Amino acid sequence: MLTLYHCADARSFRPLWTLEELGLTYQLNMLPFPPRLLAKDYLGVNPLGTIPTLLDDGARMTESAAMIQYLAARYGEGRLDVPVQDARYAAYLNWLHFGEATLTFPQTLVLRYTRLEPEDRRQPQVAGDYRRWFLARLRGVEAALADERPYLCGEAFTGADISVGYALLLAQTLGIEEAFTGPVRVYWDRLTAREAYRRARRVQAQAANDQGVAAAQVTSALKP
Known part of the structure; x- marks a missing residue:
């Protein structure tokens, strides 16, 4: 199961949007911002305390742009990706x-x-x-x-x-x-x-509500 740790509209929105574009099944764990201060248990998942973290079959990633590339290459079946031999x-x-x-x-x-x-x-x-x-x-x-x-x-x-x-x-x-x-x-x-962008927006709002995480104040995960 793909697992994404996410704060509302943080950099983690990139892999969330990617997951929705690809129609993948995943678990979304919402966190308050900044999680390194407000969700100390998260440091056990990502010692940096930054967002996002993506877990997949033993792999752990913390860079949002890399997650896009990874998901597209591994699960996209030609969607979202550009082949190496392509001029683009x-x-x-x-x-x-x-x-x-x-x-x-x-x-x-x-x-x-x-x-x-x-x-x-x-x-x-x-x-x-x-x-x-x-x-x-x-x-x-x-x-x-x-x-x-x-x-x-x-x-x-x-x-x-x-x-x-x-x-x-x-x-x-x-x-x-x-x-x-x-x-x-x-x-x-x-x-x-x-539609995938709009679904990602709805999914994060619903997950925040279900998990009791305030998502009203939109911020971006700021790395120290």
Whole structure:
């Protein structure tokens, strides 16, 4: 049984969305944020206390973008993945990691210094600088979509769209989505119209309710 440890709308939303796209059976364990402080037992699963953790047949993973690649390669049967011999393979891998390393990273600093730190430790200038950094890097997504392709790797929806799509979800959470340009806005609307995306949103809300975990305040798992 695949098991995913998840906080509402954290980076773990990437593998949750992937699981729904692939129609896999899994167990979803909801945790309060941040689990390293509010769910100390979780340190027995992931000593770092970060989200996500994915367990599968003895394997344990803690990186959200890697989980997308793993699930697609192992269970996708051609869905969400791009074969190594495909001319789009390099672009697929690049976008898969771009979503986390280039787009999500600066947003975690915006989150930290506008919402997570105590009032006296918040840094508006730092948050503003990294907000601008995110928006500058988002131009890469805009350029890729300028030819009106539906997805980052062309006609097919792939795991790369899940990785980048989560960064856009986090931007919405932080109030940065107001700066989405036309192509990015159309792309975001297309992603959020996918039934698997909507199922993932419903599943996390229902699981949070069933497991007694507050999911009203949407945050992202911030690695120390």
